[in-house]
Amino acid sequence: AQTVTQSQPEMSVQEAETVTLSCTYDTSESDYYLFWYKQPPSRQMILVIRQEAYKQQNATENRFSVNFQKAAKSFSLKISDSQLGDAAMYFCAYNEYGDDKIIFGKGTRLHILP
Amino acid sequence: EAGVTQFPSHSVIEKGQTVTLRCDPISGHDNLYWYRRVMGKEIKFLLHFVKESKQDESGMPNNRFLAERTGGTYSTLKVQPAELEDSGVYFCASSQDAISGGSTDTQYFGPGTRLTVL
Numbered sequence: 654a655q656t657v658t659q660s661q662p663e664m665s666v667q668e669a670e671t672v673t674l675s676c677t678y679d680t681s682e683s684d685y686y687l688f689w690y691k692q693p694p695s696r697q698m699i700l701v702i703r704q705e706a707y708k709q710q711n712a713t714e715n716r717f718s719v720n721f722q723k724a725a726k727s728f729s730l731k732i733s734d735s736q737l738g739d740a741a742m743y744f745c746a747y748n749e750y751g752d753d754k755i756i757f758g759k760g761t762r763l764h765i766l767p
Numbered sequence: 768e769a770g771v772t773q774f775p776s777h778s779v780i781e782k783g784q785t786v787t788l789r790c791d792p793i794s795g796h797d798n799l800y801w802y803r804r805v806m807g808k809e810i811k812f813l814l815h816f817v818k819e820s821k822q823d824e825s826g827m828p829n830n831r832f833l834a835e836r837t838g839g840t841y842s843t844l845k846v847q848p849a850e851l852e853d854s855g856v857y858f859c860a861s862s863q864d865a866i867s868g869g870s871t872d873t874q875y876f877g878p879g880t881r882l883t884v885l
Binding site: 657690695696697698699700703744753754755756757758759760 | 770771798800802807808809810811812815822823825826858873874875876877878879
């Protein structure tokens with residue numbers, strides 16, 4: 654069965670600095686999608702970034718970028734120029750090609766220090 | 768465009784009682800999903816509707832949980848009778864088109880319903 658592991662339950666970063674959140678996953682499939690979702694306190698969970706496994710190029714969305722290492726089954730999220738609004742729980746997630754369910758990690762709570 | 772909405776935002780009930788959670792997906796979205804996060808653990812898939820039909824209910828924990836989606840619009844998740852281990856946050860998500868051609872449409876999540884069973 655596929656699993657997603659986030660080894661950092663909590664992290665802190667100074668405002669304007671860069672932080673990297675780690676994620677590893679386990680699968681025997683070759684076609685899949687990876688996601689980072691963000692859930693601010695008491696608010697909706699939103700999709701931050703998405704990566705298709707067949708794409709070698711790392712996905713980027715403004716200040717958010719990923720380091721996708723398919724062979725190592727690693728999918729880290731880098732947040733550049735951290736802002737107070739980035740404080741949230743971040744979930745790494747996996748979805749097998751053609752499947753309906755998303756498999757989530759336990760999440761990493763990110764604190765932004767002013 | 769309104770996002771996925773869930774009601775109530777928080778529910779506190781006694782063990783043995785019944786609770787019904789509601790989810791309104793984004794208008795026009797065929798797919799509706801229920802997930803649950805028990806404290807300290809991962810968010811886990813419960814089930815998936817395509818319109819009014821249950822496509823996959825492999826994640827439903829037991830027969831105390833009943834999900835419906837009448838008319839393919841909003842969905843309800845009823846827990847009867849509730850047990851202590853049912854406490855957690857219940858998320859609903861929706862996506863636009865039925866899975867076809869191998870594409871995966873983005874699932875948009877609601878804010879969740881926090882259920883506390885005492």
